[in-house]
Amino acid sequence: MSGPRFERVALIGIGLINSSLARVLRQERLADTIVACARREATLAEARALGLCDEATTDPAAAAAGADLVVLGTPLSAYAAIAAAISGALKPGAIVTDVGSVKQAAIRDIAPSIPPHAHFVPGHPVAGTEQSGPAAGFAELFRDRWCVLTPLPDTDPAAIAAVTALWQAAGMKIVTMDPEHHDLVLAITSHLPHLIAYTIVGTATDLEEMLKSEVIKFSAGGFRDFTRIAASDPVMWRDIFLNNRDAVLEMLGRLYEDLAILQRAIRVGDGATLEAHFARTRAIRRGIVEAKQA
Numbered sequence: 001m002s003g004p005r006f007e008r009v010a011l012i013g014i015g016l017i018n019s020s021l022a023r024v025l026r027q028e029r030l031a032d033t034i035v036a037c038a039r040r041e042a043t044l045a046e047a048r049a050l051g052l053c054d055e056a057t058t059d060p061a062a063a064a065a066g067a068d069l070v071v072l073g074t075p076l077s078a079y080a081a082i083a084a085a086i087s088g089a090l091k092p093g094a095i096v097t098d099v100g101s102v103k104q105a106a107i108r109d110i111a112p113s114i115p116p117h118a119h120f121v122p123g124h125p126v127a128g129t130e131q132s133g134p135a136a137g138f139a140e141l142f143r144d145r146w147c148v149l150t151p152l153p154d155t156d157p158a159a160i161a162a163v164t165a166l167w168q169a170a171g172m173k174i175v176t177m178d179p180e181h182h183d184l185v186l187a188i189t190s191h192l193p194h195l196i197a198y199t200i201v202g203t204a205t206d207l208e209e210m211l212k213s214e215v216i217k218f219s220a221g222g223f224r225d226f227t228r229i230a231a232s233d234p235v236m237w238r239d240i241f242l243n244n245r246d247a248v249l250e251m252l253g254r255l256y257e258d259l260a261i262l263q264r265a266i267r268v269g270d271g272a273t274l275e276a277h278f279a280r281t282r283a284i285r286r287g288i289v290e291a292k293q294a
Helices: 016-027 041-049 060-064 076-089 103-113 157-169 179-205 209-217 221-229 234-243 245-268 271-290
Strands: 006-012 031-037 055-057 069-072 095-098 119-121 123-125 146-149 173-176
Touching (some): 006 016, 006 060, 016 031, 055 060, 069 076, 076 095, 076 234, 095 103, 095 123, 103 179, 119 157, 157 173, 179 245, 234 245
Parallel strands (some): 069 095, 095 119, 146 173
Antiparallel strands (some): 123 146
């Protein structure tokens, strides 16, 4: 793979996504200098030890100074403050992008701080695991996954092309989408499943002690998969639900309606309704596997 060359890339936040991106930048030789920025010195020390950066700082403005590309990979609640902090440090032609899961919030909190001489390309590489931190990343994380870009109407086409080429170099497929539509799609494909996982694992936690130990002992595929999802970063997911409130609540309402239908089918012994529902949803799973998104 090949991609755009950057003299200086600032990765603000060096968790799973940005640490994986750092590995791609190293592997594909896409950046002369990588700067890591994090709140904690211990995180930066880990990033240095892993060879993920050439420079490290706790100051977002220092990281962004002179950078051709700035990638925000922090929880959504930090976006506004970081954008304000780096605003005066961005050089002419600098590109700012992000990896957040709620694009309307990203545009709301970042765009007002981007000066006219710089460019903002909101993005969301739809890839991840339940792990977090610099050591959790790996260059193959993005391969054959989708990256959604939600640029504003007046965004410089060259900046969009550069961000597109970056994620393509990481192995991603690119789609451009309206930010509101992105947030609705992600509410059902990502946000609602995480909310359900957190809820089910929480319900198990509240069981009587004897039953709880049996649940853990006999956790097979279903519950095991829920616990994997529920192990994700709680701060990140707190911010996602607070910032994509309307779309998540809309999808929760639809889920309640579908659950009511299944609840009644179970109560009255309506096997035909249950089988039809399970057959339809199994076909969706097969489609996901065929699309190589499993």
